[in-house]
Amino acid sequence: MRVEADEQVTAPRRPQQTAELLAELDTLLLEFRRRLDAYVESGSDDIVAADEGVRVATLVQSAADAAARHAGEIAATLERSHGIRDD
Secondary structure (H helix, E strand, O other), X not given: OOOOOOOOOOXXXXXXXXXXXXHHHHHHHHHHHHHHXXXXXXXXXXXXXXXXXXXXXXXXXXXXXXXXXXXXXXXXXXXXXXXXXXX
């Protein structure tokens, strides 16, 4: 979330918005999986598709890794600060 210098983040999104974002994320991840699989299928015969597939896969992996790390850090911080345990 980008925050301008004079703005403050005051509250998390409403639960409905969060659920909608999670549904959108699932849809996007599924579409990226399909597209990456298509690169594998066409990449064996097409060097341009293979090169593009490598670049897209690297970007998707980087973004997903960064988001997962941040989510893990947030979960750990909230667990520590509020004594929450995910059993």
